[in-house]
Amino acid sequence: xxxxxxxxxxxxxxxxxxxxxxxxxxxxxxxxxxxxxxxxxxxxxxxxxxxxxxxxxxxxxxxxxxxxxxxxxxxxxxxxxxxxxxxxxxxxxxxxxxxxxxxxxxxxxxxxxxxxxxxxxxxxxxxxxxxxxxxxxxxxxxxxxxxxxxxxxxxxxxxxxxxxxxxxxxxxxxxxxxxxxxxxxxxxxxxxxxxxxxxxxxxxxxxxxxxxxxxxxxxxxxxxxxxxxxxxxxxxxxxxxxxxxxxxxxxxxxx
Amino acid sequence: xxxxxxxxxxxxxxxxxxxxxxxxxxxxxxxxxxxxxxxxxxxxxxxxxxxxxxxxxxxxxxxxxxxxxxxxxxxxxxxxxxxxxxxxxxxxxxxxxxxxxxxxxxxxxxxxxxxxxxxxxxxxxxxxxxxxxxxxxxxxxxxxxxxxxxxxxxxxxxxxxxxxxxxxxxxxxxxxxxxxxxxxxxxxxxxxxxxxxxxxxxxxxxxxxxxxxxxxxxxxxxxxxxxxxxxxxxxxxxxxxxxxxxxxxxxxxxxxxxxxx
Numbered sequence: 001x002x003x004x005x006x007x008x009x010x011x012x013x014x015x016x017x018x019x020x021x022x023x024x025x026x027x028x029x030x031x032x033x034x035x036x037x038x039x040x041x042x043x044x045x046x047x048x049x050x051x052x053x054x055x056x057x058x059x060x061x062x063x064x065x066x067x068x069x070x071x072x073x074x075x076x077x078x079x080x081x082x083x084x085x086x087x088x089x090x091x092x093x094x095x096x097x098x099x100x101x102x103x104x105x106x107x108x109x110x111x112x113x114x115x116x117x118x119x120x121x122x123x124x125x126x127x128x129x130x131x132x133x134x135x136x137x138x139x140x141x142x143x144x145x146x147x148x149x150x151x152x153x154x155x156x157x158x159x160x161x162x163x164x165x166x167x168x169x170x171x172x173x174x175x176x177x178x179x180x181x182x183x184x185x186x187x188x189x190x191x192x193x194x195x196x197x198x199x200x201x202x203x204x205x206x207x208x209x210x211x212x213x214x215x216x217x218x219x220x221x222x223x224x225x226x227x228x229x230x231x232x233x234x235x236x237x238x239x240x241x242x243x244x245x246x247x248x249x250x251x252x253x254x255x
Numbered sequence: 256x257x258x259x260x261x262x263x264x265x266x267x268x269x270x271x272x273x274x275x276x277x278x279x280x281x282x283x284x285x286x287x288x289x290x291x292x293x294x295x296x297x298x299x300x301x302x303x304x305x306x307x308x309x310x311x312x313x314x315x316x317x318x319x320x321x322x323x324x325x326x327x328x329x330x331x332x333x334x335x336x337x338x339x340x341x342x343x344x345x346x347x348x349x350x351x352x353x354x355x356x357x358x359x360x361x362x363x364x365x366x367x368x369x370x371x372x373x374x375x376x377x378x379x380x381x382x383x384x385x386x387x388x389x390x391x392x393x394x395x396x397x398x399x400x401x402x403x404x405x406x407x408x409x410x411x412x413x414x415x416x417x418x419x420x421x422x423x424x425x426x427x428x429x430x431x432x433x434x435x436x437x438x439x440x441x442x443x444x445x446x447x448x449x450x451x452x453x454x455x456x457x458x459x460x461x462x463x464x465x466x467x468x469x470x471x472x473x474x475x476x477x478x479x480x481x482x483x484x485x486x487x488x489x490x491x492x493x494x495x496x497x498x499x500x501x502x503x504x505x506x507x508x509x510x511x512x513x514x515x516x
Contacts, residue, residue, distance in 0.1 A: 008515060012513065015508075015509055015513060019356070019505055023502070023506060030467065031467075033494065055300055
């Protein structure tokens with residue numbers, strides 16, 4: 001068993017029988033003891049409030065990022081354990097947000113807390129909690145839009161499809177259009193606002209905004225420009241149809 | 256176990272010299288400085304707390320004390336025994352007309368005595384933040400934990416034979432044993448259950464490793480200091496300690512008997 005020893009070992013027969021018996025018995029006892037222990041069951045205890053940020057920084061021993069990552073895993077696994085049927089719904093969301101906020105303060109460049117907020121914690125079947133999480137994502141996005149836009153794009157989706165709150169989705173999408181300025185951000189991020197407006201029936205607004213974007217010259221990719229022009233034409237034709245049908249309705253005499 | 260009287264004397268002598276060596280190496284001075292430093296850290300953290308100040312201080316001091324105690328004992332055992340290997344004093348002891356287990360029991364006994372002292376001293380500042388029963392429970396559990404670590408150091412030292420390798424192995428083992436419970440819970444209920452073979456292998460592998468590890472995550476719980484604990488918490492800890500120290504001792508003796516000096 002001596003892995004690093006350069007000296008030849010004595011043969012096993014030199015080991016007294018009592019030692020071998022002790023080894024076998026204690027190994028069997030360890031396995032037996034482990035088998036008799038009750039299975040680990042997560043206790044649904046309340047999530048504690050986070051300590052002050054300064055205390056966490058003290059604990060990190062100068063490595064805030066490592067601590068942030070470990071805290072994030074701990075927080076994520078807090079209720080993701082057997083025996084709890086609806087994990088995240090049981091949590092106090094104010095406390096969860098306080099933890100996410102501190103983890104983000106420890107590692108401001110990290111995407112994990114916002115990812116967890118928009119993709120995990122906002123998936124609970126509770127509208128109030130969903131809205132709290134989405135607002136947290138929005139608030140944190142505004143602090144660093146060019147880095148934190150991915151979480152807000154999912155927030156747009158959540159607001160639009162889960163909450164079915166189009167004005168809220170528009171607010172988030174507008175924030176993406178107005179604040180994300182980095183060149184490496186995909187074009188669809190800034191265009192989310194148009195699709196939300198379109199869904200809201202605000203075709204005219206969407207058309208004007210989209211047209212403005214095409215004319216502004218900020219989009220260089222020919223494929224992207226072609227796609228947007230096609231979309232613009234489609235909107236204009238839909239807008240024209242709507243205007244025509246509206247004018248027909250307006251000109252018809254009342255029955 | 257040792258019916259032969261001269262062997263008993265030899266065991267006591269070896270154990271006594273372990274304690275004397277620790278005293279000469281300024282172990283108690285180091286512990287005093289450590290206790291004062293960690294106490295200061297607790298007071299500093301208490302100044303930042305806006306509520307539950309005693310609980311925050313107690314938790315922080317207990318957390319750091321526990322790690323410091325494990326670190327000190329590991330270092331003490333590994334460097335002490337390696338020095339004996341290098342200075343060949345172990346060969347002098349083994350040349351005596353006594354079986355090799357006498358040396359092991361003497362050494363283990365001496366270091367367990369030191370572990371008891373370290374656990375007791377580590378608990379001293381906690382009396383400021385928690386009740387005496389809670390602190391005694393915590394300190395005794397720390398002693399059990401240190402007993403396992405001591406036997407573990409012997410095992411890795413006889414197996415690996417080098418300070419760096421043995422200390423790294425002890426640290427890795429300790430971290431694994433303390434986090435195995437959480438790792439198992441996560442592996443049995445992952446966020447992203449891909450159902451792949453790799454995930455299944457990982458889950459089974461963790462379960463198998465867990466069988467061979469002591470449940471160090473139930474030892475020396477800070478929760479006892481903050482929310483209280485009872486004797487019922489101590490029984491599984493004592494049983495686990497007896498079994499695991501026995502297992503590690505048997506494995507260490509196996510290597511010691513096979514070793515050529």
